[in-house]
Amino acid sequence: MATLVIITVLCVVLMVVAAWFAIRTSDLVSAVIGSSVVSLMASVLFLILHAPDVAMTEAAIGAGLSTFVFLIAIRKTERYEKDEEQ
Amino acid sequence: MIERFLMNTHYIVLIGVILLLIIGFFGALTKRNLIKILIALGIADTGVNLFFITIGYISGKTAPIFSKNGLTASQMVDPVPQALVLTAIVIGVAVLALGLSIIIRVYEHYGTLNVSRIKRMRG
Amino acid sequence: MSLNPILMIAVPLFVAFSIPLLGYIHKKAGLYAMSATLLFNTFLSFSTLPHAFEKPIRVIIAGYKPPFGINLAITPFSIFLACLISLMGFIVSIYLLKDETTETQEKFSMLILLVVMGATGIVLTGDIFNMFVFLEIMSISSYALTSIRKDRKGSEAGIKFLLVGSISSTFLLLGIAIIYNQLGTLNMADIARRFSQMNPKLAFAAVSFLFLGLGIESEMFPLNAWAPDVYQGAPAPVAALFSAVTVKAGLYAMIRFLYTISNNSSFIKLLMLFGIATVIVSELSALKQTDVKRMLGYSSLGQIGVILFAVGIGTKTALEGAVFHFVNHAVLKATMFLSIGLLAKYAGGSSFEELKGIGKKYPFLAGVFAIGALGVMGFPPLNGFMSKLMILTAAAKAEHVVLVMLVLAASVVEGFYYFRVLQVMFREPEPTRIEKRSVSLAFVIPLVVLVGMIVGIGLFPGVLMPYFKGAAMDILSRGDYISVMLSGGGAL
């Protein structure tokens, strides 16, 4: 039981850190990888919360497919976020 | 109090959910890059999905599949949120793909992904 | 005994899925299939109308009785809107038969069909998550339709629309999650029956989330900053569909949620204030515009503000006026968007500069536009007058005199900018650079029908009055909705 709690805490922490990283970094590819880690951790959490169907979907769609879709779009546009206001 | 809080999977995940929502909405409201905004919204979406699953989870119960022998209905977590989240995830990826395709077009016209540099429509 | 109303959703889906294959038969087969399907929907909704007014109908799906399965809740208000939606969809679809908005005709007709199907689903469904799914269907096809021309304005408007729409769906999901956690059900009637059993704080949170989400969908100020861009950037027939169909579905969802499901009087009051704010802000913004399509977008928001205001007052007369205004707004804005779309196509753009003197070149189209404009301003023989009068009388009766004054002031502003457009169109000298082209019959028929509706409804509002009354009764009679949907509805 205690191990499960530790794993859960680790997943949550990693997920939040990855999310924060995804928002802060100015390299869009890193940001996409960050959001993919968020999805992956979420899918582990779904498994811990006894939702295997959702875990599978999230791993396949959230962590896999949407990452690729993002990467293709970045390839067709630009990779670095230019942070100039106005 | 803190012990009760930390030993309960619900609340650990719930904190994660709220942080994801905060980060997601923060990104969506303050970032200027269109792809970044979509990433942020995706994170918020993941947060909502996780929230749905959390409210369906009941400590000590197991997945809603009658595979092992002797598993009865009273030993299972709530299956409805799981079914709903399946739908929500698929809708999420649909919106995402469509959004990225429009973004590719926007980039083609404006040469930038920066919202403040994409000229506001007038007259 | 007539056809099962579920076919209003199943048949468009069937046709939409088969449109890619119809392309092998004939290049335009998809378009005709779309139009025929919408005609079928119109027919079916009108034939269901009298039955539903007798007694609301509950249609069970997959054989499970509510709250266990999803069901359609066909009440007077919802079937009335379904009629409006499919009729407007059909009229616009005739226009689309000849319209060359995009080279991807096949995909375009699928999207149009599904936007109408989504709106129909929203007004008919009796399950809150199912309503969310239909809202998504409607909004995703709207995003795609907004940017289907792949031009600058369309893409920009489309991405704005999409980002705001995703925020809205996040809010909706959060609200639904809280409600499900508390009540363990997703059926709207069941939620309505037990809504007071929710923890008050959580109930407040859920209502606020759904209010925000639906506020975006129903283009309520201050959540509507994206809307003028969309009206301007989308192709004209699509803009006509948006103001005639999708907003109506969003407003329906808002009304159904606030009145039937949560019955939260403070949020209903809030709707009144937001409505007034919507009217004032959008009418004032419309004044500054130099593009007629964008101006129409703001004007459309102003009308929606009037509807929200009426819904917020919440008396029976006000709701009748609101339902009446639903119809008027749909008809008028469809007329104006369709005619301005054609004028803009012939003139090369929709700015004031480009439309100078167009009324002399195309008297018919500009005349249709003028009738629409007069209708919106509320000139007595036309339809816009009666509904506004009903709403304002109801507001005055409810002693919101200041608000009545504000709405009236906004109407004056409205009159001012519409006259400016008409002046530009008719008083300026005839332009020489524009050639006169003949207007296809497929464009003329819908416009004539719409003008006929404007004048007809204006002259004989009494014909439709029982329907407005029934719909308003339906909004107010929460208990009936619950009991009918949970214990069995009327016969078909």
Added chain:
Amino acid sequence: MKRVSLKKRFRVKNIFVFVVLVYLGFQMLSLGFLLDLKDVKGVAKYYLENDIKDTQSANVVTSIVVNYRGFDTLGEVTVLFLAATGLGAILSGYRKVKKQKILANTMLQYGSKPLLAIIILFGAYIFIHGHLSPGGGFQGGTVIATGFLLMLLALEGYEIKHGYIKWTESLAGLTFVTVGLFGLFLLGSFLADFLPLGKVGNLFSSGVIPIIYVAVGFKVGSELTGLLDNMMGVVE
């Protein structure tokens, strides 16, 4: 490292948004304690208790997705269909000068074809067994789409025949609606289960669930494949 001025790093608006969101987050956390997380209730209880009797499907989530709330799933498939259609319409005619393509290594090039077969088989396994084990049409369809993605990435000049995608997605969608219409004409309610239910645990059981899930699998697979193919775009 580029120095960024402090003012630029911490814009007032951003801080304001952050503070407001954190405040709302705390409010939500306090609401979190009020949530009812004790026991299964309402419709879920009914589903768990009557699942075997009603559908003979071992996976309760599947029977909710396909049977009790099948109408939602139809909508969801439509959403994907719409996204693929809209994306196709918006990106049609999009051409971009080809960027320097990095060739996949030989191993991947030769390995990907047999791998595709295995991936498709795995995807099909997932959606055929949707009523018995975790997984189903959506998961299986996505797995199949990733197989084709692999092909698109690994093989130079690999083309997916658009006709096939079109036919698959249309026929799969039509199957779903037709099954629903059969339910309507035979049993009087749309999507009603008109096939014999069989016995829980068997592959051929649970009435229409396997049929619908296979249709959903094909639909999702072809939809996502088409979507990826369109995203990759016409490269000249």
